[in-house]
Amino acid sequence: xxxxxxxxxxxxxxxxxxxxxxxxxxxxxxxxxxxxxxxxxxxxxxxxxxxxxxxxxxxxxxxxxxxxxxxxxxxxxxxxxxxxxxxxxxxxxxxxxxxxxxxxxxxxxxxxxxxxxxxxxxxxxxxxxxxxxxxxxxxxxxxxxxxxxxxxxxxxxxxxxxxxxxxxxxxxxxxxxxxxxxxxxxxxxxxxxxxxxxxxxxxxxxxxxxxxxxxxxxxxxxxxxxxxxxxxxxxxxxxxxxxxxxxxxxxxxxxxxxxxxxxxxxxxxxxxxxxxxxxxxxxxxxxxxxxxxxxxxxxxxxxxxxxxxxxxxxxxxxxxxxxxxxxxxxxxxxxxxxxxxxxxxxxxxxxxxxxxxxxxxxxxxxxxxxxxxxxxxxxxxxxxxxxxxx
Amino acid sequence: xxxxxxxxxxxxxxxxxxxxxxxxxxxxxxxxxxxxxxxxxxxxxxxxxxxxxxxxxxxxxxxxxxxxxxxxxxxxxxxxxxxxxxxxxxxxxxxxxxxxxxxxxxxxxxxxxxxxxxxxxxxxxxxxxxxxxxxxxxxxxxxxxxxxxxxxxxxxxxxxxxxxxxxxxxxxxxxxxxxxxxxxxxxxxxxxxxxxxxxxxxxxxxxxxxxxxxxxxxxxxxxxxxxxxxxxxxxxxxxxxxxxxxxxxxxxxxxxxxxxxxxxxxxxxxxxxxxxxxxxxxxxxxxxxxxxxxxxxxxxxxxxxxxxxxxxxxxxxxxxxxxxxxxxxxxxxxxxxxxxxxxxxxxxxxxxxxxxxxx
Numbered sequence: 001x002x003x004x005x006x007x008x009x010x011x012x013x014x015x016x017x018x019x020x021x022x023x024x025x026x027x028x029x030x031x032x033x034x035x036x037x038x039x040x041x042x043x044x045x046x047x048x049x050x051x052x053x054x055x056x057x058x059x060x061x062x063x064x065x066x067x068x069x070x071x072x073x074x075x076x077x078x079x080x081x082x083x084x085x086x087x088x089x090x091x092x093x094x095x096x097x098x099x100x101x102x103x104x105x106x107x108x109x110x111x112x113x114x115x116x117x118x119x120x121x122x123x124x125x126x127x128x129x130x131x132x133x134x135x136x137x138x139x140x141x142x143x144x145x146x147x148x149x150x151x152x153x154x155x156x157x158x159x160x161x162x163x164x165x166x167x168x169x170x171x172x173x174x175x176x177x178x179x180x181x182x183x184x185x186x187x188x189x190x191x192x193x194x195x196x197x198x199x200x201x202x203x204x205x206x207x208x209x210x211x212x213x214x215x216x217x218x219x220x221x222x223x224x225x226x227x228x229x230x231x232x233x234x235x236x237x238x239x240x241x242x243x244x245x246x247x248x249x250x251x252x253x254x255x256x257x258x259x260x261x262x263x264x265x266x267x268x269x270x271x272x273x274x275x276x277x278x279x280x281x282x283x284x285x286x287x288x289x290x291x292x293x294x295x296x297x298x299x300x301x302x303x304x305x306x307x308x309x310x311x312x313x314x315x316x317x318x319x320x321x322x323x324x325x326x327x328x329x330x331x332x333x334x335x336x337x338x339x340x341x342x343x344x345x346x347x348x349x350x351x352x353x354x355x356x357x358x359x360x361x362x363x364x365x366x367x368x369x370x371x372x373x374x375x376x377x378x379x380x381x382x383x384x385x386x387x388x389x390x
Numbered sequence: 391x392x393x394x395x396x397x398x399x400x401x402x403x404x405x406x407x408x409x410x411x412x413x414x415x416x417x418x419x420x421x422x423x424x425x426x427x428x429x430x431x432x433x434x435x436x437x438x439x440x441x442x443x444x445x446x447x448x449x450x451x452x453x454x455x456x457x458x459x460x461x462x463x464x465x466x467x468x469x470x471x472x473x474x475x476x477x478x479x480x481x482x483x484x485x486x487x488x489x490x491x492x493x494x495x496x497x498x499x500x501x502x503x504x505x506x507x508x509x510x511x512x513x514x515x516x517x518x519x520x521x522x523x524x525x526x527x528x529x530x531x532x533x534x535x536x537x538x539x540x541x542x543x544x545x546x547x548x549x550x551x552x553x554x555x556x557x558x559x560x561x562x563x564x565x566x567x568x569x570x571x572x573x574x575x576x577x578x579x580x581x582x583x584x585x586x587x588x589x590x591x592x593x594x595x596x597x598x599x600x601x602x603x604x605x606x607x608x609x610x611x612x613x614x615x616x617x618x619x620x621x622x623x624x625x626x627x628x629x630x631x632x633x634x635x636x637x638x639x640x641x642x643x644x645x646x647x648x649x650x651x652x653x654x655x656x657x658x659x660x661x662x663x664x665x666x667x668x669x670x671x672x673x674x675x676x677x678x679x680x681x682x683x684x685x686x687x688x689x690x691x692x693x694x695x696x697x698x699x700x701x702x703x704x705x706x707x708x709x710x711x712x713x714x715x716x717x718x719x720x721x722x723x724x725x726x727x728x729x730x731x732x733x734x735x736x737x738x739x740x741x742x743x744x745x746x747x748x749x
């Protein structure tokens with residue numbers, strides 16, 4: 001990549017590459033309907049590998065770790081073109097979104113050397129062991145214990161809603177190393193191999209019949225050599241920092257995907273214009289406005305990032321705005337699908353499967369910090385309102 | 391709050407304007423001035439002119455700053471923060487309307503603030519302008535009427551009209567004439583307007599506008615009003631958060647109750663995204679990016695009213711009274727929502743463009 005980044009030149013190059021590469025990634029023509037979960041995962045994996053081979057797996061990472069040291073603008077172009085070309089989403093997304101930033105910012109030289117390249121190449125898949133049955137929104141109360149036995153760490157406890165755990169090679173796990181009441185001051189970030197006797201995975205059937213996430217039980221599980229990322233008892237700050245960066249980069253992908261789906265629904269409604277009930281068209285207009293506003297906000301957040309500023313509270317607001325827009329889109333898409341035309345057909349028989357889209361979108365206001373937690377953060381840290389315990 | 395895309399010079403100007411408005415034209419001053427004969431504070435109006443407010447995008451040859459449209463938008467955000475009174479938006483729009491006229495002395499006087507002019511804000515006056523007889527660059531109104539802000543305090547009026555045989559819209563410069571103006575029932579506490587009887591009025595034709603120019607003028611009004619809504623909501627949210635942090639009930643600050651915290655967070659979330667959309671819209675002028683301008687207006691109108699309602703609720707009984715300024719924000723949001731066309735008309739436009747997929 002040139003020293004002066006040329007976004008439009010990159011866009012043209014990328015578009016050609018996507019056109020040439022995607023048939024191989026899809027394993028044929030562009031998938032006409034929503035693929036099965038297994039097919040989707042296979043496509044995602046091939047896409048991660050193709051991006052890695054092209055050198056575009058992590059544009060804004062430092063060159064030393066397989067990135068291009070490209071400006072954030074490049075990530076935006078990539079996200080937009082991938083969304084427009086119906087490219088699969090990223091396979092190793094937990095690794096890319098959370099683990100890699102943690103390693104880059106807090107990991108040792110050995111850890112970076114050992115883990116970053118296989119992560120980027122999708123040779124090693126990561127999951128994230130944060131949430132527990134009794135520590136969801138109240139993450140700092142997590143109870144999974146890590147203790148030193150003869151100089152080796154042993155981990156015991158239960159994690160839940162662990163995305164990608166069934167295929168993961170490593171878990172980026174938060175465990176308690178301080179006393180039971182040490183709160184956020186006694187938490188450490190570990191690397192734990194998933195393929196070992198001490199780890200048991202039990203998939204959970206989700207609302208949409210997917211089993212994308214699982215319960216994971218750790219029973220004297222043994223972490224990797226040099227297993228601690230950052231310092232012992234300092235994992236909370238690390239996790240919060242990494243999550244705030246993840247939020248801002250994820251929002252870019254989420255917003256561009258949403259925008260492409262809104263455009264597709266607008267086209268479908270235009271084609272069936274006279275048949276679409278006005279009340280639903282008005283709902284779609286609202287979603288369309290929100291989608292535009294979301295795009296403008298994400299561009300401003302990226303500009304802040306490009307200026308080297310830490311993620312602002314605006315990113316928390318955008319998480320809520322995005323999840324509400326996504327859910328509203330699912331609602332209007334599903335409602336439009338139920339309309340039959342005078343000709344006897346359905347208004348929206350095409351992809352995506354709006355029922356599954358609707359159901360899947362219900363998770364958006366819960367994961368990545370519930371919308372209520374985001375509102376608490378906005379009120380207390382953004383607006384400076386007094387804490388409830390005051 | 392200045393937009394991140396503004397360059398440092400523009401940012402400095404916006405900050406200077408914010409400082410000036412906070413000091414010389416706070417809401418209290420506008421309210422006080424609205425009780426005077428003029429209805430607004432001439433001194434701070436002149437101060438605005440000196441800061442380049444009315445000529446922000448005008449050519450340097452007429453005394454303008456030649457800055458990007460985004461800066462004009464940022465200026466309007468600041469005016470919105472203090473709910474600035476007086477015919478400032480009219481004066482700003484007049485400068486825009488006259489921009490295409492080469493060597494206009496009137497434009498120079500408008501930019502410099504030595505001549506105050508009012509223009510009709512309602513799109514209706516532009517879509518169906520009054521009829522005039524045209525002769526030798528002069529126009530005589532056959533009849534008709536329009537609503538003009540501060541019609542009796544300003545020096546002149548710029549009124550759109552159309553010749554008897556149709557054709558382009560012409561902009562007629564009339565000297566203000568108090569006998570033609572009757573004050574309308576006032577709902578706003580910082581803006582007054584008059585119903586102006588145009589029958590028989592005579593003035594010079596100062597500009598000609600084709601259909602596109604008329605349409606884009608309406609879009610510019612919409613963009614600037616959206617900016618005002620953003621500024622007003624920023625200020626109102628600050629004010630409400632301060633109130634909630636200070637007032638105690640049940641032995642603790644109201645702002646520590648989650649029901650109110652989340653209500654304020656929702657205002658912030660809406661503000662944050664509407665602001666981004668409005669900033670993007672305000673970076674364009676004329677017909678460019680028409681859909682975004684319309685979206686910005688719809689979103690900003692909604693933000694202005696819902697945020698004011700939330701603020702009113704958060705203030706409890708005090709919010710329903712003249713003890714506190716909250717009600718002014720609600721009233722101004724309602725006024726902006728009706729200008730230059732009712733929001734519902736813009737929503738209809740968006741529905742039509744979605745179905746026809748014109749964009």
